[in-house]
Amino acid sequence: xxxxxxxxxxxxxxxxxxxxxxxxxxDERGAVSFVPGQFNMLxxxxxxxxxxxxxxxxxxxxxxxxxxxSVGAVTKVMDKLKRGDLLAVRGPFGTHWPVxxxxxxxxxxxxxxxxxxxxxxxxxxxxxxxxxxxKVVLLYGARTPQDLLYRHELERWRGLLDVQVEVxxxxxxxGWHGDVGVITTLIPRGHFDPARTVALVCGPEIMMRYTxxxxxxREVSQNKIFVSIERNMKCATGFCGHCQLGPIFICKDxxxxxxxxxxxxxxxxxx
Amino acid sequence: MVNxxxxxxxxxxxxxxxxxxxLDVLAERTYQVVGPTIRDSxxxxxxxxxxxxxxxxxxxxxxxxxxxxxxREDDALFGYTVGPHxxxxxxxxxxxxxxxxxxxxxxxxxxxxxxxxPKLAFIGVRACELQAIAAQDQVFLQGRFVDADYKAxxxxxxxxxxxxxxxxxxxxxxxxxTGPKATSGFDLALTEVLTGxxxxxxxxxxxxxxxxxxxxxxxxxxxxxxxxxAEALVxxxxxxxxxxxxxxxxxxxxxxxxxxxxxxxxxxxxxxxxSCTMVCPTCFCTTTHDTxxxxxxxxxxxxxxxxxxxxxxxxxxxxxVRTPLRSRYRQWLMHKFATWLDQFGRSGCVGCGRCITWxxxxxxxxxxxxxxxxxxxxxEEKIGGKL
Ligand SMILES: Cc1cc2nc3c(=O)[nH]c(=O)nc-3n(C[C@H](O)[C@H](O)[C@H](O)COP(=O)(O)OP(=O)(O)OC[C@H]3O[C@@H](n4cnc5c(N)ncnc54)[C@H](O)[C@@H]3O)c2cc1C
Ligand code: SF4
Ligand code: SF4
Numbered sequence: 001x002x003x004x005x006x007x008x009x010x011x012x013x014x015x016x017x018x019x020x021x022x023x024x025x026x027d028e029r030g031a032v033s034f035v036p037g038q039f040n041m042l043x044x045x046x047x048x049x050x051x052x053x054x055x056x057x058x059x060x061x062x063x064x065x066x067x068x069x070s071v072g073a074v075t076k077v078m079d080k081l082k083r084g085d086l087l088a089v090r091g092p093f094g095t096h097w098p099v100x101x102x103x104x105x106x107x108x109x110x111x112x113x114x115x116x117x118x119x120x121x122x123x124x125x126x127x128x129x130x131x132x133x134x135k136v137v138l139l140y141g142a143r144t145p146q147d148l149l150y151r152h153e154l155e156r157w158r159g160l161l162d163v164q165v166e167v168x169x170x171x172x173x174x175g176w177h178g179d180v181g182v183i184t185t186l187i188p189r190g191h192f193d194p195a196r197t198v199a200l201v202c203g204p205e206i207m208m209r210y211t212x213x214x215x216x217x218r219e220v221s222q223n224k225i226f227v228s229i230e231r232n233m234k235c236a237t238g239f240c241g242h243c244q245l246g247p248i249f250i251c252k253d254x255x256x257x258x259x260x261x262x263x264x265x266x267x268x269x270x271x
Numbered sequence: 272m273v274n275x276x277x278x279x280x281x282x283x284x285x286x287x288x289x290x291x292x293x294l295d296v297l298a299e300r301t302y303q304v305v306g307p308t309i310r311d312s313x314x315x316x317x318x319x320x321x322x323x324x325x326x327x328x329x330x331x332x333x334x335x336x337x338x339x340x341x342x343r344e345d346d347a348l349f350g351y352t353v354g355p356h357x358x359x360x361x362x363x364x365x366x367x368x369x370x371x372x373x374x375x376x377x378x379x380x381x382x383x384x385x386x387x388x389p390k391l392a393f394i395g396v397r398a399c400e401l402q403a404i405a406a407q408d409q410v411f412l413q414g415r416f417v418d419a420d421y422k423a424x425x426x427x428x429x430x431x432x433x434x435x436x437x438x439x440x441x442x443x444x445x446x447x448x449t450g451p452k453a454t455s456g457f458d459l460a461l462t463e464v465l466t467g468x469x470x471x472x473x474x475x476x477x478x479x480x481x482x483x484x485x486x487x488x489x490x491x492x493x494x495x496x497x498x499x500x501a502e503a504l505v506x507x508x509x510x511x512x513x514x515x516x517x518x519x520x521x522x523x524x525x526x527x528x529x530x531x532x533x534x535x536x537x538x539x540x541x542x543x544x545x546s547c548t549m550v551c552p553t554c555f556c557t558t559t560h561d562t563x564x565x566x567x568x569x570x571x572x573x574x575x576x577x578x579x580x581x582x583x584x585x586x587x588x589x590x591x592v593r594t595p596l597r598s599r600y601r602q603w604l605m606h607k608f609a610t611w612l613d614q615f616g617r618s619g620c621v622g623c624g625r626c627i628t629w630x631x632x633x634x635x636x637x638x639x640x641x642x643x644x645x646x647x648x649x650x651e652e653k654i655g656g657k658l
Binding site: 001002003004005007043045046047048049071072085086088230231232234235237238239240241242244246247249252268269270271 | 370372377378379380381382383410411414415416418419529555556557558559560561562563567570572574577579584585586587588592593594595597598601602605606609610613614
């Protein structure tokens with residue numbers, strides 16, 4: 001499967017090490033449609049190819065949006081992209097957040113750090129179909145106020161009268177007067193009815209584990225909790241073998257999983 | 272000679288003296304013939320136009336961490352088992368290029384690097400190897416995604432299988448029912464019979480392509496005695512097989528053994544060299560590389576065999592998932608005998624014994640599995656005794 005060319009339409013710096021790219025397909029072969037939770041393989045010649053979730057609005061059919069943290073060999077080169085540069089894309093791949101399946105329920109979106117990027121499309125979709133859900137809650141935690149993604153959007157969403165948006169940081173450096181504490185401290189405050197709640201959770205694995213424990217304390221059942229799992233990935237099509245978690249191929253069986261179906265595997269060490 | 276039209280399933284006989292014809296007919300049909308031959312004191316797979324390149328009169332002596340060639344007392348063409356190579360080197364090459372890019376006025380363009388594959392005739396494919404090819408077919412062809420390169424290569428081969436008439440020192444295909452007789456997946460399957468002055472091959476036709484090729488090779492209908500002689504040889508191979516592995520309930524047992532002390536023990540002995548994964552005919556993992564030419568104008572994106580024993584295999588930003596060697600050995604064994612079954616509905620091991628022969632630390636997977644099985648049985652006996 002060959003990657004298709006996209007041109008950088010805009011680069012938006014989110015934090016010191018994280019940026020959002022808006023990409024335009026160079027020709028009709030480049031697909032921008034996706035389902036929230038899916039990812040693409042982004043490629044730069046000579047650098048390599050990496051899995052990155054789509055972070056844009058699924059209803060917006062013009063650009064493809066990705067939010068990338070510059071951490072290593074490939075993403076550091078991507079960090080140098082400017083408007084007009086080319087990037088190649090294969091995808092979209094993977095399972096999606098059960099946004100439509102959750103209609104009629106309360107929906108709770110819980111993100112840690114960069115985990116907000118793959119969840120933002122789900123939140124956009126819920127907001128655009130707001131009448132189809134009961135309570136809508138977004139809980140977001142980052143290390144410091146400087147690490148918050150989509151800050152202006154968060155502020156705008158927080159101004160909406162029919163969604164609850166709570167944001168916390170681990171350490172309040174740089175004059176933060178909002179909530180301080182790990183993401184799990186927000187869960188008891190979420191205005192949702194556990195009996196009819198679907199929870200979408202994304203963040204570091206340890207954060208997801210504690211989040212599920214906290215959700216269980218509120219009696220949200222494990223089969224209503226969905227998580228996104230990350231593993232090394234070279235092909236996204238089940239051929240390279242890198243993303244295996246027990247019998248699971250994260251790339252094609254996931255990355256989004258119902259928690260009760262993967263918890264045994266997540267609970268094992270060094271697997 | 273009355274030459275009736277051959278059909279799938281027919282049994283015929285070709286004399287050793289006519290064997291070269293088979294290679295010639297395949298060459299006429301534009302196949303490049305590849306088969307076992309000796310290089311650097313081992314039997315490997317390589318191109319050949321003459322059957323004399325086969326390891327005629329040689330056999331291999333294999334054991335835990337040992338492989339040696341030895342002269343036979345006869346001139347058998349296929350009197351050995353499997354060496355360090357497997358057919359995956361042709362179907363799923365160690366390195367293959369996926370795409371290339373070149374710089375253009377306004378950026379770059381991407382073009383496919385997948386080339387038209389060679390038309391190959393494999394000579395001497397063993398039953399276990401046919402099963403290994405079937406296992407890789409599932410990985411690359413029968414899932415949601417199809418590997419176009421593998422598909423093209425796979426569709427371009429002609430398979431001449433050879434039934435094993437002697438068991439290798441590390442084989443255990445009989446336990447897994449993956450050999451020693453080829454049952455499907457071949458165009459022709461040979462059994463070499465060498466008794467006194469007789470030296471012939473019983474040939475089973477496995478496809479219409481096989482029938483077409485055999486039609487052009489001098490052959491005779493097989494007599495009941497010839498069929499019986501060949502069957503007896505294959506049957507004797509099953510009896511000779513020194514190693515066994517009990518697959519019954521193995522998946523469940525392993526799934527319940529993630530914290531078994533045997534993994535700690537293995538973590539001490541295994542060197543993490545990955546040799547086992549390189550020689551294994553079913554192992555399919557790859558990593559990718561990007562290379563840039565000196566001018567910086569063109570790049571190539573390639574995939575290369577990778578091993579779950581390397582540290583970086585499970586690397587994600589922040590660290591490796593499987594750091595202790597124990598966990599990497601566990602991944603390999605669990606994949607072969609447990610998770611593969613859930614992924615593909617069959618075992619990831621075909622009992623070829625290569626990983627036993629080529630492990631520099633003398634690790635024998637059949638012994639390791641047995642150790643886990645026996646310790647669990649003992650455990651159960653103890654619990655049973657207490658009740
Ligand atoms: C399904 C999925 C969705 C993702 N979504 C995003 C996203 O939206 N934004 C974002 O910034 N990051 C995302 N990641 C993580 C991102 O893929 C890695 O940060 C990236 O691969 C690091 O590559 P690198 O070469 O810059 O880093 P290096 O540290 O140099 O990594 C070397 C190689 O290891 C592999 N690798 C390293 N870390 C990861 C990782 N976390 N996941 C998978 N492979 C890895 C890659 O093949 C990489 O090329 C996602 C990962 C997965 C699996
Ligand atoms: S695991 Fe070992 S015995 Fe089994 S197929 Fe692979 S190399 Fe052969
Ligand atoms: S089991 Fe043997 S061959 Fe495999 S990695 Fe360990 S030492 Fe190497």
